Each structure stands twice: as C-alpha cells, then as structure tokens.
Amino acid sequence: MTPHPPPPEAAPEARTIRSLRPYAVTGGRTRPVCDLRRETLLGTGLRVLAAGALPEHREAVRLCEPGPRAVAELAALLQLPVQAAKVVLADLVHSGRLHIASPPLAERPSRPLLERVARGLRAL
Secondary structure (H helix, E strand, O other), X not given: OOOOOOOOOOOHHHHHHHHHHXXXXXXXXXXXXXXXXXXXXXXXXXXXXXXOOOHHHHXXXXXXXXXXXXXXXXXXXXXXXXXXXXXXXXXXXXXXXXEEOOOOHHHOOOXXXXXXXXXXXXXX
C-alpha cells in the first residue's frame, strides 16, 4: 500500500491574504458600532447601497432579503470570523441597510411558559 502524499500547504501569500482579509474588511476595527449577539436576527432595511460599498455589505443585504438571518449564520455565509462579521453587520444596521428583526409576538413564548421552563431547570 502506497502512502498518500501530504496535502499541499497553502502558499505563504494565500495564508497572509486569508489572515488579512477580516482586517481589511473591517478597516482594522474590532468593535461593532452597536451590540449584536450571535443569535440576533437581521432583516433588510434600505436596500440601496453606496456605489463604493464592500462586496460583503452587498452580500449581507442580499442574504437577508428572503427573510431575517442570525448574525452567526451570516458570518458563516460571508466566510468571516464572527467578530469581523459583527463589525460589518453593525455598520449596515447603523446605516439603515439592515435592521434588527424581532420575532412576531405570536411566535414569542408566553411568560407563564418561560416561568415553567425556569422552574423546571432550577429543579434539575
């Protein structure tokens, strides 16, 4: 049986580009302009983007058009680390291109249900 050759290593410049990309996309910023959690749902707001908008901005708005998506899901689809995605997405929220979507009242659990769940968890 012949051994498999080791997988080719990425070229040094490819590794540099991959590690530089989030920095470039966020302009070096590490903190978003508004607080977004991984589970925060974002929906489309104003769909018109400036001519110089980043491809990630355009793609994030496009991904939210069919319906709200979670920050973590958008990070995965944009192929960005979650923190970098939060910076990009917060910029879009701040500019009105995306909005924080909350589930309709009918889909929210009732207070009595939440209290029963909390009692059950405490009993564990």
